[in-house]
Amino acid sequence: MKPAFLPGLALSLLTGTATLAQPTAPGLPATPQRPVTDTYFGKKVVDNYRWLENTNDPEVKAWFQTQADYTKRTLDQLPGRDSLIKTFEAYDKLLTVRYGLVKKRGNRYFYRKTLPSETVGKLYVREGKTGPEKLLFDPTAYDKTKTYSMTGYTPSPDGQQVALGLQEGGAELSTLRILTVATRAFRPESIPAVFGGEIDWLPDGSGFLYTPNNSTDPKDPKGNLDTKARLHRLGTPVAADRELWSRMKNPNMGIRPDQYPIMAFANDHTQVYGVLSSVDRRMDAWLMSPADLAKPTIAWKRLAAPTDSVYNFAKLGSKLYLHSVKGAPKGQILVTDAASPNTAKATVLLPEGPGNITRLLSTKDYLFVVLSDGINEKVRQYDPRTQQWADVPMPGTGTAGLEPYNPTTSNDIFTYVSTWNRPETVYDYTPESRKMVVSAFDMQARYPGTDDLVVEELEVPGHDGVMVPLSLVYKKGLKKDGNAVCFMTGYAAYGVSATPYFSRRMLALLNQGVILAETHPRGGSEKGQAWYRAGYQTTKPNTWKDFISCGEYLVKNRYTSPQHLIGEGTSAGGILIGRAITERPDLFAAAISNVSCSNALRMENSPNGPVNAPEFGTVKDSVQCMGLYEMDAFQHVKPGTKYPAVLCVGGMNDPRVIVWQPGKFAAALQAASTSGKPVLLQVNYDNGHFTEDKKVTFRNFANMYAFALWQAGHPAFQPKSVAAVK
Known part of the structure; x- marks a missing residue:
């Protein structure tokens, strides 16, 4: 495979005999090191495991399968793992019915309903909020030879049709089908590679607007680049769907390849909005008249440019209301004329305040x-x-x-x-x-132990003196003697804040005396736009340093100790946990690197990488490139270091973080660590970034928790002998 050359990036291949790393444990073969050296703006960077990126190669497939098999054998023998699964199931059964995604059309209420005995939800409808329910769709009966779930659905305005996304085998990209409510039969349309049934119906229900991916393959490098907003009319061939908006169709609008052109109606259907969606929260938004949908050329009108720093908008009557952070880091609400919006002359309706x-x-x-x-x-x-x-x-x-x-x-x-x-x-x-x-x-449902839970909301000093919020949950009577196991987690990316949530899975740990520590590092928006930008691109080190500071506070104040501290990060939180353990390996007993961005310098070489460049940076820019190197956990693994026990988790069907990201990190840690603690790679072949399937989800999290609690010394998870897990 020929490498892609980028401005400022020179690449040289070092050929010769591959070197072998030392095996991480008996029964797990050593991973060959085949060095590739990249030069980024004068900085040489060696990658020993570039070859693992070719996930279609039989040797790479075999490597992942070997890692998965070894990890499964190890985790299957951990005492307490199966008990966790049973606890998850028991807590799940306490809620006799779970409702979700409730939507009303006319007098009909549509909703997802899941019973404790069911692994995935089914779609129901009621006439009236308390009327008798009718089963519309059961994904488990759709095709008995395969495993399906319903990722999402959208009823038509009159409630006569429902567009729903069918997910197969944990793959996040769905096939869009149209269900007729009266007959519960599907129309002939079948549209692949649509995220979760995300469409917007025409007001008369005759069709809908949608933006599919280019491929159903989550590993396709062009799958989500240069996507196109389309119009489908019911009863017409999908292949004939009109392309309404795209970089190719609208070359003068400055659309980037990584932006998704999403179109949707205003709530009152008097306007159609176009949003060039990306990880940049500042909206690149346009509007048009619904009448233009029938015309060969759409007369787009600018609603808000990224420089306007508008995060969201809503139309009521003749006015457009804007959530803007321009000159107001904590946000303000502006109002402008909906027909001719002008952000520069918009009136302040709700000024920035303390919230x-x-x-x-x-x-x-x-x-x-x-x-x-x-x-x-x-x-x-x-x-x-x-x-x-x-x-x-x-x-x-x-x-x-x-x-x-x-x-x-x-x-x-x-x-x-x-x-x-x-x-x-x-x-x-x-x-x-x-x-x-x-x-x-x-x-x-009444869950055991909730009356005994204590919540502490703290602020702890960060590495530079900035106060970092920290939320703690634990059982009453905690002895601050450093002996409690603490599960510390964080995310801190895209401006997403870690707000309070109740988790039955975490309750299973809390009821075993584990402390839950939810960190709020810079990179989230807990303290507004400034907090987000202080953990973004070149300021990203604040994210993992804040996480480390929280861990240091917990140790110093005897909530836990390094022998009992678990660190966890998921997805973009992989940067947080990866760099925390490579910077302070002595602080943690165990770490979970879950579907993790672990090799930030190579993210743009994965299908979802270019889409995320506005958040983390690009190797095409000299300053941002060095920022990516700094946040790259894989590149900061140092041979001869006593790393904590680490469980890396990857989804073979993951379209967001490709499986070789956590895979390469695991390989590097296995070769480098001298602590004698295990480094394992769990590969989920029936999962993507996540899945609705409760059976798969329970197993996945029980594996992660059991591994971490084993290594953090929790007595309920200790094997009788070391040989039992080899």
């Missing part, structure tokens, strides 16, 4: 703004008719969940509050009366 604006949404007649103090959220509503703001009486503090049933025709909202130590209660909220009543879709 960080985390969300803007609307119903038929009301605007809602969610504000956070860094951890807990409150909600305000605005009525344009009276020009009055009012507080929404949320039932408690924590993360505020708000989902309109149908923002086109209704003001009713499905709402809840998530906390660290209590499962949420679901309410129906009516903004006209500002009343909340327990929803017909609320199902309560």
Whole structure:
């Protein structure tokens, strides 16, 4: 395979006999080292495992399978692992029915419903909120020879049709099918490579707008580049779908290959919006008239440029409301004319205040703004008719969940509050009366141990003196003697904040005396835009240094000790955990690097890499390239270092973080570590970045937790002899 040459990047291949690393444990063959040297703007960087990136090569496939088999044999023998799975199942059964994705069309309520005995949810409909339910679609009966789940669905405006995404074998990319509600039969259309059934129907239900990937193969390097927004008319061949908006069709709009052109109607269907979606939260947005959908050329009008720093917008009547952070790091709400929006002349409706604006949404007649103090959220509503703001009486503090049933025709909202130590209660909220009543879709369960959970919200000093939020959850009576196992996790990317949530899986650990430490490093938005930008591209080191500071605080104050501290990072959080253990290997007993970005310098050489360049940087820029090198955990693995025990996890069907990212990190750690602690690679062949399938999910997390608790010295997870896990 010929390498791609990029500006400022020279590549030389070092040929010769491959060297062998030392095996990490008996029964696991050593991984060959075949060095490749890249020169990035004068800096030479050696990659010993470039060959693992060719996942179609039989040798590479065999390597991953060998790693997966060895890891499975090891984890299968851990005491406590199967008990964790049983605990997950037992807690799951306590909630007799689980509802999700509730949507209203006319008088019909559509929803996903999952019973404890079911691995995936089914689609139901009711006439009226409390009417008798009707099963519309069971993904397990769709094809008995395969494993399917329903990733998402969108009912048509009249509720007569439902577009739904079918996911096969844990693959995240779905096949879009159209279900007729009256007959429960599928129309002939079958559209591949669509994320989760994400479409927007035409107002009359005759078709829909959608943007598919170019390929169903998550490893296709061109799968999500130069995608095209299309229009499908029901009853017409998919191959004839019109291309409405793309870089090729609109060469003068400055569309980048990595941007997804997404089109959707305003709630009142009077406008169509186009958003060039990417990981950059600053919207690149346009608008058009619905009448232009029938014309050969669309007359696009600029709504907001990235330099306007608009994070979201909502239309109510003749006005457009904008969530902007330009000159207001914690956010402000602006208002402008919807027909001719002008962000420069927009009026400030809600000025920046002490609370960080985390969300803007609307119903038929009301605007809602969610504000956070860094951890807990409150909600305000605005009525344009009276020009009055009012507080929404949320039932408690924590993360505020708000989902309109149908923002086109209704003001009713499905709402809840998530906390660290209590499962949420679901309410129906009516903004006209500002009343909340327990929803017909609320199902309560009482979980063991929740009354004994203590929550501490702290701020700890970071490496540079900046105070970093830290949330702790643990059982009453904790002895601060350094002997408790602590599970410390973090994400801190894309401006995503770690807000309170209740997790039955984590409850299984909490009830065994484990401390949960949720960190809030720079890179999230807990303290606004400035907090996000302080852990972004070249400032990314603050992310893992904040994580390390949280661990140091927990050790210093005797919550735990390095012998009992577990670190975990998932996806972009792989940068956080990877660099934390390569910078401070002595601080952790164990680490979980889950579907992790571990080789940031090579991310652009993966299918989803170019899409993420606006967040992490690009090797085409000399400054950003050095930032990528600094955040690359794989490149910071040093031979002869006593690394903690590490479990790397990769999904063979993962379209977001390709499997060789955690794979190469595992290979490097296996060769380098002198601690004698295991470094394992769990390869999920029935999973992607994640999956709805409860059976697969329970096994996956039980494996991760059991490994970490074993290595952190939890007594319930210690084998009788070392030989038992070799």
